[in-house]
Amino acid sequence: MASENQWVIASALVASLFLSFGIARTKAGRDFAAILQNSGSWIVLLIPVAGLAIGLALHEEHFALMMLATVLIYALACIGLTIQFGYAGVINFAGIAFFGIGGYTAAVLGGMGLPSLLVLLAGGLVSAAIGCILILPVLRTKGHYAALITIAFVLLFRSFLEVNHTLGGPQGLRVESATIAGQSLFTGIRIGSFEASFYLNYVLLALVLLAIFFLMARFLEKSWIGINLDSMREDPVGAAVFGVNVAYWRIMSFVIGNVLIGIAGATFAMMQTFIAPSNFTFQQSLLMLAIVVLGGIGNLWAVIPAAILVVVVPEKLQAISEYRFLVFAILVVLVLRFRPNGLFPRSMRNFRKEVGQ
Amino acid sequence: MAILLEYLFNGALLGVIYALVAVGFTLFFGVLDVIKFSHGDVLTLGAYSGLAAFVSLELLGLDLPVVSLIFVLVVAMLVTGLAGIAIGQFFVVPMRGSPAFNILLMTLMIGTAIHECIRLFVPGGANPKAFPTLLPRTPIEIGGAYIRLDSLLLLVLGIGVIVVTNWMVRHTKLGLAIRAVAQDGDTAQIMGIPFRRVVLATFALGSMLAGVAGVMNGLYYSEINFNVGVLLGVIGFSSAVVGGLGSIWGAIIGGFSFAALQTVWVLFFPEMSGYRDVFAFTTIIVLMTIWPTGIIAERYSERV
DSSP states (O other): OHHHHHHHHHHHHHHHHHHHHHHHHSHHHHHHHHHHHHSOGGGGGHHHHHHHHHHHHTTTOHHHHHHHHHHHHHHHHHHHHIIIIIISOOOOSOHHHHHHHHHHHHHHHHHTTOOHHHHHHHHHHHHHHHHHHTHHHHHHOOHHHHHHHHHHHHHHHHHHHHHOTTTTGGGOEEOOOOEETTEETTSOOEETTEEOOTHHHHHHHHHHHHHHHHHHHHHHHHSHHHHHHHHHHHOHHHHHHTTOOHHHHHHHHHHHHHHHHHHHHHHHHHHHSEEOGGGSOHHHHHHHHHHHHHHOTTOHHHHHHHHHHHHHHHHHOHHHHTTHHHHHHHHHHHHHHHOTTOSSOOOOOOHHHHHHO | OHHHHHHHHHHHHHHHHHHHHHHHHHHHHHHHSOOOTTHHHHHHHHHHHHHHHHHHHHHHTOOOHHHHHHHHHHHHHHHHHHHHHHHIIIIIGGGTTSOHHHHHHHHHHHHHHHHHHHHHHSTTTTSOEEOOOOSOOOEEEETTEEEEHHHHHHHHHHHHHHHHHHHHHHHSHHHHHHHHHHHOHHHHHHTTOOHHHHHHHHHHHHHHHHHHHHHHHHHHHTEEOTTHHHHHHHHHHHHHHHHOTTOHHHHHHHHHHHHHHHHHHHHHOGGGGGGHHHHHHHHHHHHHHHSTTOSSOOSSOOOO
């Protein structure tokens, strides 16, 4: 039975790979992508609707719901990375460090009895504030040098956590579960005969957060800010000549991205109710970047399937669970080597059509 | 005083290992303007192949300390050299011209693949492995400080390898070709220098240094694990960057400075020695903020 399951999942994986190539290559697939890209904001409702449907269908499965919530949280963090890297071109290898800062903030503040929504927000703000330490070095350096700054930051964050006893050292910290409007998210919803796992609460919370920030990122992309970011990513000097304040927008995108990553981290910590430095390794940071790159750099929609691929597949497919870093390393290497813009590259905006309307 | 001397000595040994790694980074950057981040894991590969060489010698029943040390070093250098050529040939050279981020992430992932392979496919690879003692451990007294003979020999070996590398780059025909390609690849090609071959030779040379560093690291700590290259790679990269990418002297200075930072921290705050990497990396970030392209800056700045 179990081995049969493994085969089903493996073939589903292969099928989805073919499907993804199909979407990227065929006309129908491109049309679908264009619909997702060009429709009004209502299309973002697809995320909560689909997520809710899946969540309700699985309402008793603890593990499946936890996976779903994790996917949504990672997608949220990767939207932050997309704003930084995909739009503004600010390289950030320290994604997991800001995720971790959000988590540790939730652990410390949650213990003080602050309202959970405030704690979530604080997670984002603290992570952005600590990220501000890096603003000056990130602004002054480019390319390889900028990458080094963030890589050094992940490593120093991790070793700082390992040796700092107020933050629990290598054993980590316990995190209070969230309580929203008097309802503890640690107890499952019960309406009549309907009983749900408590993870459903976190799925709902993550869905709301994801939908809000997805919409925000989409507005950002489609507004004049998005045009500024695109232009300065492609050619900072040229953009500066045309009056774009490159330094300002680099800082803004870095800070906004870190807020999102921090909020995701705080949500994750509350759901897990326990965090330790081993959750925040450089490897994890690379997995996060792998989600952004596999999906297609700068493509918001592609983040979700890529997050499913990176988070769920190794958990479900026990045969490769042990090998997951290896498998994703090889996958990312192949994608970067042969499709350097990711599986679903972000389509260029069609300005003439927009102006014509 | 004696303790100071011991700290100084250990710092110097760490510095040599870091400098060996950093010189590799600087060589790659010189010829191709790329960072090959799999370098640290190539080092791990070197350490493990050295171990494998030793184990196979033992199985053959040969027990000659000097011969086995040389054999271990040669095997490690051979394996890492080939790995360097393969990574260069199939992944880095075809990718030149893509954005810095793509090459960085790709080589990071190649490195991950290498050390995951070691973790998964070497028997007991997930746990630290004891590295054989190939050098005599006799303590020597210098000015009241006790220094192990093997550390002294390792220091000499490391400095020797760096000197030889520097000599090769300065005074041989290959070195001339490497410097020509580093200065201007296209012009070098017009002058009849086989660009690809020189680049691959540089990759082999740099990776061999990593092989030596891997074996040295194993001999010094008497232990290796699959993860050792990740931190050493970042340290080597930081050293090369702080010194100034593309300059061999910069890499050497950077390597010794990084070791000096760690040592100074442990010396002044022995009870907080766990924070030494935090301190060292923070200093690196500050230094990068002050000198964004390293202390010995890249020679050609961007013209706007």
